[in-house]
Amino acid sequence: MSITLVFVIVTVITSIYGWNNESVTRKWIFNPYTVKHRREYHRFLTSGFLHSGIIHLLFNMFVLYMFGEQVEHLFRRTYGDIGAVLYSLLYLVGIVVSDIPTFLKYRDAPHYNALGASGGVSSILFSYILFDPASKLYLYGLLGLPGVVWAALYLVYSYYMSKRNADNINHDAHLYGGLFGIVFTILAIPGVISHFFSQLKDLSIF
Secondary structure (H helix, E strand, C coil): CCHHHHHHHHHHHHHHHHHCCHHHHHHHCECHHHHHHHCCCCHHHHHHHCCCCHHHHHHHHHHHHHHHHHHHHHHHHHHCHHHHHHHHHHHHHHHHHHHHHHHHHHCCCCCCCECCCHHHHHHHHHHHHHHCCCCEEEECCCEEEEHHHHHHHHHHHHHHHHHHCCCCCCHHHHHHHHHHHHHHHHHHCCCHHHHHHHHHHHCCCC
8 A cells, every 4th residue: 555545544534533523623723823832733743634624635635646646656766665754754744844834924823723734735746746847737627737837826826825815725835835845855856856857848838
């Protein structure tokens, strides 16, 4: 069984458990105020295994499985068993790191909460794009654009929505999770940089 599938199964189980056990959600959700004043640092990670509803859960797990399986294979092919460890760190540390800006912004706001694996999922997605930037990714099966174009649009959108702060979605996690995925992958596999630029020669927008 792949590590990606293990992450998906565990996240589905813990999310469903959280929906049926409010006390677990209260203890695991990312509340920056509680992290600061009670030093409950586990929330940086545990919040990534909770989701707000079935759509939120299914979307994150679908993206994680689709791209995580391929990124995991690439890390394993490069480093063997150590690659599995590095891949796990890419996902788990991505969840934690993506919440740091949110913590700094809301650490004195008692009523702010966030949850979901979006930071880790973004880390995986952007890692994949480094390996295969020219491949077409399709929005709802209709609009196909190269992965690198979607990545740029996604970063711009996340930054804009973060500044607007007009909804309850933690767009900072999307943004910083994606950036972390890029940095981590380059540090782990430096050759991916030259590979990335060589793949751009085959780039076709439409």
